[in-house]
Amino acid sequence: MDWEAHIERWSRTASKLLDIQQYRTDNGTLPDRYVAHTSFFLVTTHGEARVSLSGTVHSARGLHILHGGKGAELVFTPLGNDFGCYLILYKAECASLEEQESFFHMSYAFTPYALLPLQEKCQTMNHLWQQSSPIDKLQAQSVFLPFVYEVMRQIRTVTAQNSKPNIVTEAIQYIHEQYSKPITVEELAGMYNCSASYLFRLFKSQIGLGPIEYLIHIRIHKSKQYLLRSEARIQEIASSVGYTDVYYFSRLFKKHTGSSPLQYREDNRQSVQYNPFRLLNSPIVSPKGLSHNENEIYYQLLGEGDTPMFRFSRPTFGAMMLLCTALILSACQAGSNTGTPTALPASTDDTAAANSTTAETRIYEHLKGQTEIPVKPQRVVSLFHLGELMALGVKPVGTTSFVLKNPLLSDVSDIGDVGVPPDAEKILALEPDLIVTTGPFAEVFEGGYEALSKIAPTIVVEQYNDPVKDVEMFGDILGKQEEAKQWNEKFAAKVAEYREKIRPLIGADETFSILNVRPGAFYVYGDTNLGGNIIYKYLGLKPTEKVEADVINGETWEISAEVIPDFIGDRILLAVNEGAEKELKEVEKLIQHTPAGKTGKIYNIDFDQFLYSDPISVEQQLDIIKNLLVESNK
Secondary structure: OHHHHHHHHOOOOOOEEEEEEEEOOOOOOOOOEEEEEEEEEEEEOOOEEEEEEOEEEEEEEEOEEEEOOOOOOOEEEEEEOOOEEEEEEEEEOOOOOOHHHHHHHEEEEEOOOOOOHHHHHHHHHHHHHHOHHHHHHHHHHHHHHHHHHHHHHHHHHHHHHHHOHHHHHHHHHHHHOOOOOOOOOHHHHHOOOOOOOHHHHHHHHHHHHOOOHHHHHHHHHHHHHHHOOOOHHHHHHHHOOHHHHOHHHHHHHHHOOOOOOOHHHHHHHHHHOOOHHHOOOOOHHHHHHHHOOOOOOOOOOOOOOHHHHHOOOOOHHHHHHHHHHHHHHHHOOOOOOOOOOOOOOOOOHHHHHHHHHHOOEEEEEEEOOEEEEEEEOOOEEEEOOOOOHHHOOOOEEEEEEHHOOOOOOOOOOOEOOOOOOOHHHHHHHHHOOEEEOOOOHHHHHOOHHHHHHHOEEEOOOOOOOHHHHHHHHHHHHHOHHHHHHHHHHHHHHHHHHHHHHHHHOOOOEEEEEOOOOOOOEEEEEEOOOOHHHHHHHHHOOEEEEHHHHHHOOOOOEEEEEEHHHHHOOEEEEEEOOOOOOHHHHHHHHHHHHHHHHHOOOEEEEOOOOEEEEEEHHHHHHHHHHOOOOOOOOO
C-alpha cells in the first residue's frame, strides 16, 4: 500500500466524527457482529480476541487498530472476559465516490508501537462524545484528527524504517506534545514496554539527559516563549507548561535561568522583537494559546535540580546575522540539487580558486532522505559522534557538552561546545559546512531537523555504538575512506594480538559477567557497552548462561540484589558509581560465594571511562581490560 499517497489524501480531505462507542465483554456490550454503514477505526485496548474484518481474521492483543469502510463486517470472538475496544465512526468528504471508496473504505490492520498517545485520544474522544453539551462534542471532533495523525505517523514511521523506531526519539516527540500534562518516567517507559531505568539509560546514552531533565527543559523553554510573546499572567503560563503551583514554577524558573519569570520578561522582551530565531519553531509542537491545566505534576522523580546547561543567553547580533544569511542561502539553493558533484565558478582570485576544491558536493542518503553535502567538509559540527571523527584525524569545530565530557578523549579544548540540548546561536557562530546528528539529537534541537538544515547541510545517521561500523560510515561521510580502512585494519590486528595474549590465561569454560552498582540500583550489562562489546564480541570470552539468555538475548538490565549471584560467572568486571558505598557492601556479601568471589577474580573498572562507545574510547577500554587480565595472572 502506498502510505504516502494515503496520508496525502487525508491531508486534503474534510472528515467528520460521526460516533464513538466503547465495547467491553465484562459488561456485555460487545456485539457478536457489526456491519459498518460508514468508514471506521476499530481500536482494541486490552484483552485478547480474534476479530474478523470482512473475512480476514486478525489476532488482536492489547492495542491493535483495524480500519474498514461502508459494508465491512466485523465479527468478534473474545478470548477471555477482559476484552475491550473502541469503534470510531467517521465520514470523509471526498470529491467523488470513487475517491472515497478507494482511500477511505479500504481495509487494513496495524499494531502500534507507542500505545499511550492513541489510547489517551480514544479515551478523551469517548468521554467528550458521551456528554450532552454541544461544546463537548465539538471538542471531541477536534481530537479526531490528532488521533488519525498519530495512527498515520506510526504507520509511516514503521514502514519507512522497516524496523522498530528509536524509543528515545518517540519519547521526545511525546514530551513535546504532552509537556503541559503530568508525565512520569514510568508512564513513558510503559508506552514502550520497558522499565523506567532502561528508558533513563537510553536517554542518558543518546542525548546526555534523563527524560525528566529534558521535560523540564521543554517546560522552561516554552514558558520563556510565552513570557516574551504574550501578556499572560505568570499563573496562566505556569499552568500551561504543567505546573499548578505558581510558586514552585517561579522557583524552578529562576533556578534554570537565573531570574524570576517577571524579570526575565522585562529583561528580554525587546531583544526578541526582531529576532530571526523566532523562525525556528518546533515542527512537533505548533504554537498554541495558553490554557489552564489543573493536573498535578510529577515534580520530584529523579530530581529537578540545578542544570546550568539549560540557561539561555541573549542572541548576539553576529549570530542573528549568520542565521539570516543561512536562511537566505537555503531559500536560494532550494531545488538546486542535481545529484552530481558541483563546484564554485572559477575565480581569478587565488584564494577562491583554492577554496573551490572544497566546494565540490555530492548527494548523501541518510535517515531523513537525501542531502547535498561537501565531498571534503572542512567545518563539521557533530552532535554525537566526536571520537569517530577524531579517530580519522578530523577535529570538528563543534559538538555537544555530553560527548565533550568523555575522559578518554584528549585535545578537545578548541572544539566549540554547542550545549545540551544544542543551541542554534552557538552552532551558527561556528559557521559549519556540515552538521552530523543522530535522530534523538535532531529532535531535541529547537525546530528539529528542518531548522538544523537551514544552518548548514545536515545529515541524520545511525547510532551504531560499534567502532568498526562507525569508522567506516564516517570515512564515507568525510571523504576519509582510506583512513577508515587503515583504522579498522589496525583495530582488528590489535584485537587479534590481545586475544592471543590472553588465551593461555583464560580457561576454555570460564565465564564473565559485568555488574554496575549504583545508588539504590544494580545493573548487569550485555554485549554492547560498559566493556561488554570488548569482553564478549572482540575478545570472544564467554558470558554466563543467565547473562546470555536474559541480558544479551533478552531485555533484562536492572536486577534486584537477591538475584545478583545468579548472573555472576568465574570472572566479573565491577563498576561502582559514586555514592553507592552502601550498595557495594551488600554486593560484596552476595558475591563472596560465587565463582568469581571465591577466586578473587573481580576486576574494578571506572564507570565514566567505560560509558562511551566511540572508536578512541573502545580502543583504550580494550587496553584496560587486556592489562587487567594479564596483570591478574602474574
